[in-house]
Structures are given as C-alpha cells and as structure tokens.
Amino acid sequence: MPSVCLYFQVHQPYRLRPFSFFEAGRSSNYFDKRLNSEIISRVAKKCYQPTGQSLLRAIRKHPGRFNLSFSISGTAIEQMRAWAPEALDTFRDLAATGQVELLAETYYHSLVSLTEDTAEFHKQVRDHIDLMACEFGITPRVFRNTELIYSDSIATKISELGLQGIFVEGIPEILGARTPHAVYRNYGDTLSLLPRNAELSDLLGFKLRNGGPNNSALKPDDFVRRIKEVAKSDDTIFIALDFETFGEHHQGDVGIVNFIEQAADLLLADSDWSFVTPSQAIASASSRDELSFPTVRSWADEARDITPWRGNEMQKAALKRLYSDEFRSLCDEDLWRYLQTSDHFYYMSNKGGPDGEVHSYFRPYESPYDAFICYMNVLRGASAVSLLQQPRSLA
C-alpha cells in the first residue's frame, strides 16, 4: 500500500537590526523587533492560519488516513506567542487531532551540530523536546536537524538522545540505484532515515507557478499524477518543505492555501493510498538498508551541503568567533543561543546564480557583506565589557 509522508517546516529567526559598530558596548538593542513582528504577523495571516485550517478540514474529512508532521522551531513558537497567538492556536488544534506528529529539532534552529560541542547540541534538542511537550502535549520521537543538515557523525549525537528516526535529504549520489521511497538505517544502525524526495518536494516548494504541463501553474491533480507515476506498491514518498510555501512564498488565490487539502482529497479517493506520519512510516517499514553520509549534506542550495552557511570566508570567520571559548565566556548565554540561528549565516552567503537569488529573497539586508558587518558588530557588542549591559529584549 503506497503512502505519502508529509513534513512541513515552521521557522522564523530573530533577525538582527542594522547594528552599527558605534553602538557596540553602548546599546544592546540587537534585534529588529519591528521587522520580526511584522513578518510573523504577516506569515501567520497569509499562511499558518489559513493553510492550517485547510489541513484541519482534510484531517476531519479523512479520519485516520490523512496524517502529517511538522517541525516548529523554538524561535518561531516564541514569536507566535508574542505576535501571532492565533497561529499558535491553529497549530495546537492540529496537534490535538492525533493525526499530526511533531518532530524535534534544535530549539534555536542552529548550526551547533557542526561543532564539537555535543553537550550544547543535546541541550538545545532537549529544550526543544520540552517545549513541544509543554505547548502541545506531544513528545517527539523523530528528529530533523536544521535545514536537514546530516552526516554519519551527526547521527551518533542524535542516537544518544533516544530518538528513533531522522529526516535526511534524498541525495541521488548517495542513494545510487536504490529507491528514495523507503525507510533506511544509518551507518551504525541506531536510527531510521527518512529520505526526502527533492524532486517532488521542490515541485511544490519552487514550482507552484510553472510546474504543471507546458509550464502552467501546478494543480493538485498534476501533483497527484506525478506522485502516482513514481510510486511502486509499497513505497512511501517523503515530501518535506517550508510551510511558508503556501500563502507566503506563493501568494494569490485560495488554490495555493488549499493545495494540500485538494491533493489529499484526490489521492485518498484511491483506497490503496494513505498519508502517514514519520513514526508510522518507520513502524511499517520492512527491510531497512544502510545509507551512509560520509560528508555533511543538507537540503539547501544546488550543492545540498553546508556551503549555504559555511561556504565563504566571512561565514567561517563568524562561526569561528561565535563558537570560540573566549566569546562564549563573555556573552550572555541566552543571547549566545539566539545568535546561533542558521539564518544569520545564510544571509552572509555571496553565491551568485539561482542559489544567490534564493539567499537574497530571504536576506533582510542589502548585501551579504552588510549582513556580515551587522553580525560582527553584534558579536562585538555582545562580548564588550561594558557598564551599560542591559538585558536584551527580543519581544
């Protein structure tokens, strides 16, 4: 019986305001409260709430057969509490249906898994697991690392937390001839790996406007047809993307917000098919081959590696400073964690081409160089020994 496993990412960073060199040590007003509140209110209104409602309808229409999963970062939850509480209510309603699984990630959507500091990595994941239990009454069993960053050595750190599975990018060179539509085991056999189908996921993520026949807009029936074309009898197709796709990245008519609901209606008309949660997929998986990721990969940029965040010399220098013992000893601990969010480094990427366009879409500064300078000024301020240190306020 073929199935689709849906996973939606919900994340917002605390973006930094254009912090000047001359403010360092004098002001601790690091975060752009106005911009961050504007963005989350807007995204909640255009995407989280209406799409969430659409998914709730789908869940009620197809009891037991329409299941899905979310991962909601700690920084997103905090900002929703402050500026978009109705969106948080929608997510609570979804969690309460019993047909929505919540995944674990690092609380701050951070790159700490790339460092040697396993203790800090564990702390950030445990904080997130506690948050899920507190907000939604659900304890996550499956993990997704920031931007699906994954390697064999990262798996080891995750296994130590008692989690049973993890989403990874379905990299063609790594899969080789093997099907992407199955659950695998990691190198070391401690976790189940759920490989994201990049082609179908990106069809939704990037090509809603022109992914249909003859570059027309992608319609739910095109999408369902594509899924059926690739699936064999016992396949599970893993579709993972940014939840903001529906209503924020792609705006306009109601068709976009209801896309998944309509696709579900069409697909579930065929009684063979179902939508499963990651845990359900793991439970029902039969044979599990090993899939090894010797180098670190991710779901971002064409290279699907860590160059979106640690590709150029500026990013490397910023990360080195952030995770240095010296900086850590001088910086307030909470602030240090908020500065770890991967987006800060994503904004510093100066790649060109299509990758560059995506980076530039998300970047709230005029250039990656401005992003770097702003970040380094903040690090300078955060580690300044000054009589004027005030508690920083994010919200």
Add this chain to the structure above:
Amino acid sequence: MKVLMLGWEYPPHISGGLGTACAGLTAALAEKGVDIHFVVPKVIGDEVTPHMAFTDALGSASDVAKTADNESVKTEVTRLPAFLNPYWNQKQFAAAVASSQVRSSRLSSKIGVPEVDAVSQALEDGEVYGVSPFGDSNECNQTDRHNLARGLFSEVERFTSDILARFSSEDFDLIHAHDWMTFPAAVALSHTTGRPMIAHVHSLEHDRSGLFYDREIDAIERFGLRSATKVVAVSHYTKRSIERNHLISGDRVEVVHNGVYPRQVISDYRQRKTWPQHIVLFLGRVTFQKGPDYFIEVASKVIPHVRDILFVLAGSGDMLPEVQEQARALSIDQHFLFPGFVQGDELEELFSVADLYVMPSVSEPFGIAALEAISFNTPTILSKQSGVSEVIQHALKVDFWDTDRMADLIINSLAHPELRQELIENARLELSKLHWGAAADSMLAVYREVLSAQAREALSGASCY
C-alpha cells in the same frame, strides 16, 4: 564605418576618467574595425599615450592598428592646441590661466617642441595658444593672460571654429562628441556636413558643481543634448540625471557602461617600504563632486578605533587646500598623506598597497577609478550616488553623506581580512565582464542604429528633428 570623434586624451597633467574612457573606447572600437579620426584639444607638452603614435606631420598623427581579423584599421589623431580641460568651469579656467606659464607659440613642424615666438606678434595673428607647465621660463605674460581672460567660452569658440575649418570637408559617417566642450563643434559640423551626431555624456555640470552650477555650461550641455541624434550616457544614474536636468526623453538616451583595461598585478609594493598596517585610499580630483571633505570627516570617525592607520588622499584640485586644513583642524593630519596628482608607478603603488579604496562621490556619473582599484586587488567602498555601483555588486555601498556608516564599513573591512577577501575575489570576476570590448560592442550598436535611421530618413525625405 568612419567616425569623427571629438574627445579627450590622457595627458599627464590634465586627467580624469574622461580621458581614460576615450582612450579605452577608441582603441576597442578600432579593434572592431571602425575607422576613427580622433580629435583632441591638446596642451602641448610631454604627453604619453601608448596606443596613439606621434609623427612628424603637422597637426596630425596616425596609428595603424590591427583588428581581431588582422585587417588594418587606421586611427588618425589630430591634436588641436587649445587651453581646455573638460572638468573646468569659468573660475577654474581663469585660475589655471593665472597659475600656469603661458607662452603663445606658433605650431612648428614638429609637435612637442613649441617655438617661443614674439608674444605680441602671436596675439595679433590670433595664433593658437600652447601652454607648457614644465617650461623653463617663469614669466607669465600679462598680455597673454589678458587674452585668455576673455574666458573659457572664448576658448571653446575658437576650438569650435578650428574644428569647422579643418573638418567641414572631411569624409566621415558620423560625429561622436564627448562632453560639453566639444558639443558646439559637433553640432556645427553636423549642420554643415549633414552627418548625424552622438552626444556622449561622461559628466554633467550639475554633477561637477552641484547647487553652484554654471548656467552657461549647463545651457551648452542642453543645446548639445537636444541637437544630438542620439545621446549616450555612461550609466543609468547619469541617464536619469540627463532626463531630469535637461528634460531629454529616455528613449533618446542609451547607456554604455565604461570598461577597464585588464591588469596583471605583478610586484608586491608592500614589501618595498615601511607602510603602516592599514591604508585607506581616496584617489581622484579633489573637488566638490568627489566628496573629499566627506573622506576627511569619515577618517576622523575611524582613527580613534584603528591603530597604525594611514589615509591617503591622492589627487589635485580646487578643494585640496581646504581639505588639508580640515584634517589639521580635526587634528588628524598626522594620519594623512597628500601625495598630489599621481600617475604611472606611483599610481600603481598606491592602488597596490591600499587595503581599501573609498569613493565618497557626491554625484559620480561612472567612476572608472573604482574599476582600476579592483584590477589592483583592492576592495572598494562606493557611494550609492555613482554609476559604477550599477555594475559592481561585490563592493560595500553607502550614501555619500552617511559618514557614520562609511566609518563603520571601513573599520569592519580593516578588522576582517575575510571580508576584504570575499569582496575582491568576487569583484574581480565581475570585472572580467567589464572590458572595453563589451563597451565597444554596445557603442557599435548605437552607431548602426543612428546610421540606419539616417538612411531611412534620407529615403523618405523626412527632417531630422
């Protein structure tokens, strides 16, 4: 295709982006097979222009270049002695006259060797003036000065009639004129010969002088732009200025970005002398348009935060004494070097040792010097009010008046070598697309459009304007 180009050379003592741009464009067009007769107002002296040869012929020289297809293309150069600098307004013209050693001279059979003639004789004959700043005589003749004090526009008039006299009966397909001083001549020649005229704008009086612009120069600009068959601007920034200040419709203006000569950075100048650890460079004319006073102000904000730093303000111009005084008044003059006008090896050295090149221009139509800096592996900080910021993405950009932000950018650039490294590696890739060949291609397209429009009008008998 034969083009009569009225432009500017790159003499060692009168310089700026305009001369460099003309030289680059001419050489690249010649390589594409365009026959060019290049006419320049020349101040007789020791100029060096590598791709244009001197000969012994009176008033003219020619250079035989090879195109990419190895055809021979002739670039002819005529130097008309005239006391003109494309950046001058009336006041600067008068000041230049007063400060230079003016001797009238008759053109001799050999260019470059002015014969000192009887002053009164020369003036009565209405002979052209030659100026030799490196002359051995210190006298500045009163009568000479009086005549030149008739002013800048008289000199332009004389230049115009010289051109008409020499070129009315010459054969060419179109006239290409660079900046306002050549416009009267170009328009007159266009009327006389019936050939179309292209007005190429490298700089506007509004850019050069801001609020205190010279209305006569402004009027001559407008006259040239309105009379031209087509206008070429060096940037979209300048195109917008043209539309706004001279009410020229946008579809009559094409943008052709300037290029740059590729350069091999050969020697390591840092090792040769003891330079301070951090060097920040300004290089350009020291005049209102270039924002040298903002450079000084920014330096005063940077110096308290960076050890062992040197600010170099290289160039000459009317604001030089003022900015030197500004540095003294701010007590930062010991962190400044004012080498004056630089060229050749000295220019190369400054660009090579600098950690940063700063262009705080108030209004910069293009800004070739920024491209030169990049070709010397120096990262740049550019005024957003510049044309060159349209073509380089990998630079730090800032509003010219935002001295706090400019200081922030400089301090961070000096503190973080990785920032400079990323800027320059990526800017160099951008630079590789900005060669004069590309500019020449765009220019050729404009030439063809103008000529085919001319041909169509001739067939239909419609008037030009």
